[in-house]
Amino acid sequence: MRRRQAAGEVPGTNHRIKRQGLHETLADSLRERILNGEFKEGEQLVQEAIAAEYEVSRMPVREAFRQLEAAGLIANRLHKGAVVTELPLEQIGELFDLRALLEGEIMARSAPRATAESIAAAAAILAQLEVAYRGDDMGSWGRLNWDFHRSLYVTAERPQTLATIQYINVQTDRYIRLQLFLTDALEQAEIEHRELFRLYAARDAAAAVPYLRAHILAAKEKLLVAISRMRSGERAAS
Template structure:
């Protein structure tokens, strides 16, 4: 088997949902920095790499563009997006506004199963932190936040927040590598959960500070790294 075939086989797809799987695979490669800001994604090259036609590639590109990860330019093709640091901070500020609003609506509806599930996720986060598994950390971080909002009955707000998280996840991954802010985030999550469990209104301010501080720390780390 040739080296080209071996390389291509890493990205083989299940035929029943090629566009979705392709979009997810490309998304992960963007988030972990394999495709960097400003890189061009060429349909023909992607189709050859995944051994598929250009049609699912076009659909995958549409999904990635809707998520804000790539942008299509007329007569030029698709490129991985780049966000200025002030816009990254703006996204964290939007997250803080929306997530604190969700907490305000859910803290009075808190259920025991929410607290149990959130605590379980934090245990999994501990393990991911210890392994420095950046991808798993970000996935579990979102699951922890979402577990606190599971009784809000505001699905559209959750969709918007998830979209923001996808846009900034690649920068958060770099942030965690650059600053090793694992222990701080872990302690903040535990404070948030304890406050949430007690039903204290302070949970809203704790969440706001957690999100904003993460944003400021990220922007500082990115500027320092330039």
């Protein structure tokens, strides 16, 4: 039996949902391995080796590499091919400065617009994040950290700003995980996230904005010290 054409529908339009492609699945897997530190900064990713490991052809690997390069996680280097990006400390600091600036601005707009639904959603994600902290589920820290922060910003109704912030968070995800791991800052992160949630739920933008910026910038300072020590140790050992 033919499906009846809906009013205003263009004849021949295909509305089937496109399933995720192999290269996207592969990109997701490689992204997680980079973010959790399995692939180190400066490490070369060889297409042939990745293809063999995942038992796929080189074509989806190339496409996955393009996605990772667009996200800033890998870069093509002369005579080396794809390598995991190693950001200078100055650039890592700049990314956190941008986070503090943009996330402060979006919080100023989102907190007064908090709804019962957005507050409940943020509370649920915060609970998941705390479970991940206590369970030492490092693989989930970065993702849930972003999900929690994002839940505080959606009511701002600033999709372009939110997309920019998300891109920056992709760059800082591995460093957030590293900062929590190297500095044993999980307990402090819990305290500060709970306070951020409380201020958002209270719709108190005047207090939430400076607290959020201080939260991000304090993490930056601890992280830069930790990364500097880690890189110095790796150079001394090599």
